[in-house]
Amino acid sequence: MCGIIGYLGDREATPILMESLKRLEYRGYDSAGVAVLELPHNGDATRTSITKSEKKVDTLIEKLNANMPSGRLGIGHTRWATHGKPTYINAHPHTDCKGKIFVVHNGIIENFAELKAELQAAGHEFPSDTDTEVVPHLIEANYKGDFLAAVRAALKRIRGTYALAMFSSDDPELLVGARLNAPLVVGLGDNEYWIASDITAIIPYTKRVLVLGEGEVAAVTPLGPEVSTLDGKTVKPKIVHVDWDVAQAQKGGFDHFMLKEIHEEPDAVANAMRGRLTDDGVVSFREFDLPDDDLRRIREVLLLGMGTSLHAAIVGELVIEDWAGIPARAEDASEFRYRRPTFGDKTLSVVITQSGETADTLVALQQAKCRGALSVAVTNVIASSAARDADGAIYLHSGPEIGVASTKTFVAHLSSLYLLAMKLATVHGRVSLERRRELVEALRALPDQVQGIVDREKEIAKLADKYSGYKNFMFAGRGLGFPVALEGALKLKEISYIHAEGTSGGELKHGAIALLDESFPVVAICTDSPTREKMVSNVHEIVARNAPVLALVTKGDHSLDDVATDMFEMPAVEEASSAVLNTVMLQLFAYHVATKLGQDVDQPRNLAKSVTVE
Numbered sequence: 001m002c003g004i005i006g007y008l009g010d011r012e013a014t015p016i017l018m019e020s021l022k023r024l025e026y027r028g029y030d031s032a033g034v035a036v037l038e039l040p041h042n043g044d045a046t047r048t049s050i051t052k053s054e055k056k057v058d059t060l061i062e063k064l065n066a067n068m069p070s071g072r073l074g075i076g077h078t079r080w081a082t083h084g085k086p087t088y089i090n091a092h093p094h095t096d097c098k099g100k101i102f103v104v105h106n107g108i109i110e111n112f113a114e115l116k117a118e119l120q121a122a123g124h125e126f127p128s129d130t131d132t133e134v135v136p137h138l139i140e141a142n143y144k145g146d147f148l149a150a151v152r153a154a155l156k157r158i159r160g161t162y163a164l165a166m167f168s169s170d171d172p173e174l175l176v177g178a179r180l181n182a183p184l185v186v187g188l189g190d191n192e193y194w195i196a197s198d199i200t201a202i203i204p205y206t207k208r209v210l211v212l213g214e215g216e217v218a219a220v221t222p223l224g225p226e227v228s229t230l231d232g233k234t235v236k237p238k239i240v241h242v243d244w245d246v247a248q249a250q251k252g253g254f255d256h257f258m259l260k261e262i263h264e265e266p267d268a269v270a271n272a273m274r275g276r277l278t279d280d281g282v283v284s285f286r287e288f289d290l291p292d293d294d295l296r297r298i299r300e301v302l303l304l305g306m307g308t309s310l311h312a313a314i315v316g317e318l319v320i321e322d323w324a325g326i327p328a329r330a331e332d333a334s335e336f337r338y339r340r341p342t343f344g345d346k347t348l349s350v351v352i353t354q355s356g357e358t359a360d361t362l363v364a365l366q367q368a369k370c371r372g373a374l375s376v377a378v379t380n381v382i383a384s385s386a387a388r389d390a391d392g393a394i395y396l397h398s399g400p401e402i403g404v405a406s407t408k409t410f411v412a413h414l415s416s417l418y419l420l421a422m423k424l425a426t427v428h429g430r431v432s433l434e435r436r437r438e439l440v441e442a443l444r445a446l447p448d449q450v451q452g453i454v455d456r457e458k459e460i461a462k463l464a465d466k467y468s469g470y471k472n473f474m475f476a477g478r479g480l481g482f483p484v485a486l487e488g489a490l491k492l493k494e495i496s497y498i499h500a501e502g503t504s505g506g507e508l509k510h511g512a513i514a515l516l517d518e519s520f521p522v523v524a525i526c527t528d529s530p531t532r533e534k535m536v537s538n539v540h541e542i543v544a545r546n547a548p549v550l551a552l553v554t555k556g557d558h559s560l561d562d563v564a565t566d567m568f569e570m571p572a573v574e575e576a577s578s579a580v581l582n583t584v585m586l587q588l589f590a591y592h593v594a595t596k597l598g599q600d601v602d603q604p605r606n607l608a609k610s611v612t613v614e
């Protein structure tokens with residue numbers, strides 16, 4: 001969704017804003033803009049130059065290259081339209097009536113209509129349709145010579161969510177950031193500072209990052225940032241060190257970030273497990289380090305997530321139930337937040353979110369916490385909102401994921417959930433030492449097995465080529481194959497725009513089978529599992545309706561030899577490992593179908609990397 005960058009320092013701001021906006025593109029957006037406070041020439045008054053584009057960042061960069069504003073303070077934005085179409089006027093930054101205050105915003109000002117009416121009645125004029133535009137006007141209305149005080153007063157009136165970067169041309173050495181339920185960080189350099197909606201924007205510049213808390217304001221001057229509340233109370237800044245590096249956020253010779261990130265999956269699986277697992281299957285998480293007695297009290301596990309993370313949650317549900325014998329349920333966080341669910345303080349709520357910022361997931365987490373559940377966030381982003389709001393965190397350590405479609409973080413989520421399931425199984429005494437050792441062996445073999453699938457990319461690309469002409473797809477599986485089928489369908493539809501559905505093998509004949517004919521292929525997950533034979537029967541039912549079948553089967557299994565249209569052989573592994581390997585195959589399949597069709601796989605239309613609005 002929207003991205004924010006701000007700069008104050010002793011270098012030229014514009015090239016830094018341009019580069020950072022390119023890095024923010026992956027979040028998904030439709031228009032972009034920057035405001036730079038220009039250095040005065042020959043005694044002229046300071047002036048702020050605004051450059052916007054109703055199109056992509058490259059168009060903005062062309063405009064800036066043609067007419068480069070020179071200054072040391074500036075803000076930039078990529079906009080993902082909520083209020084008002086993606087037009088030039090609606091693109092950020094927005095300004096006040098006098099053109100002195102400049103604001104970029106992520107989030108939604110829920111009471112903007114009421115505030116706008118009030119400000120209009122007082123004579124303010126609003127050229128755009130955005131909710132954001134009330135912010136500079138509200139600051140203007142509260143301005144009595146102290147910009148920071150006016151910002152605080154204005155923000156006290158706002159309901160909704162915001163991450164903001166702002167400056168006033170009357171204060172050429174002050175860059176202000178503020179947040180409420182939307183992430184914002186301040187990057188700390190030597191005599192230079194950045195404000196950004198996410199770390200990816202600033203990793204080339206600094207690894208020291210101040211993470212702003214809810215309802216906090218950062219006033220950044222050449223002396224550094226000062227953090228305070230809306231009431232002006234000073235807050236001790238929380239500074240974290242980020243271990244991501246620049247190379248991870250570049251394509252490194254691959255055509256797309258998504259492909260690069262799939263190729264990083266062997267490492268993603270290894271990193272999620274590194275240092276956390278002993279030979280005897282004893283699991284420890286540094287940031288979720290509860291005494292075993294506390295975990296022994298857990299009677300239910302609630303897994304919350306959205307999209308791909310919800311599919312990981314379903315895998316977690318099945319594995320925790322199976323290995324640990326604890327009732328587990330995966331829930332769509334956006335639905336859960338509006339329910340009155342029954343559970344209590346013996347519940348562990350596991351929040352699955354690669355970004356750590358998904359609005360629905362964060363609210364569901366609050367809901368679970370309010371009802372007394374213990375909580376842990378499984379996330380890729382250090383000090384993200386989910387990590388901070390939950391009682392503990394399990395970090396994926398996958399490095400930045402730039403492709404909008406989650407790939408490496410999904411397999412890292414699965415690996416982390418397997419460790420969590422093992423931990424719960426161990427403290428609940430539900431798994432023998434022997435079985436634990438078997439599982440440890442299986443998990444340790446997983447990175448190499450993932451590499452084995454990635455190495456077969458050409459074979460998968462050939463299949464993708466053959467199937468890329470179809471307009472519809474069904475993905476079917478049972479057991480762990482069911483969430484994998486859901487994920488396979490999601491991956492294909494989001495990056496290729498081909499209609500694809502995921503179903504359980506059993507559910508298929510309760511309706512969806514009516515769709516099947518020779519034009520509607522089914523990707524059937526038939527690898528070894530307790531329900532493999534049932535799935536094989538389902539494939540027979542599918543073939544009887546003339547639908548082409550691409551079956552994922554375990555090497556040596558010949559039961560579909562003359563039945564399936566195509567088969568892709570998988571190694572014989574634990575069912576949990578299979579879920580990861582099958583996913584990798586389906587991700588590559590989706591990638592190659594989408595690239596064959598010429599789609600923009602890294603930034604699919606209408607999608608955003610981090611969905612920070614409800």
Ligand code: F6R
Nearest residue numbers: 307308309353354355358405406
């Ligand atoms: C799909 C995808 C999304 C995200 C969902 C939740 O490829 O990436 O479905 O999984 O938006 O995002 P996070 O994990 O950041 O909470």
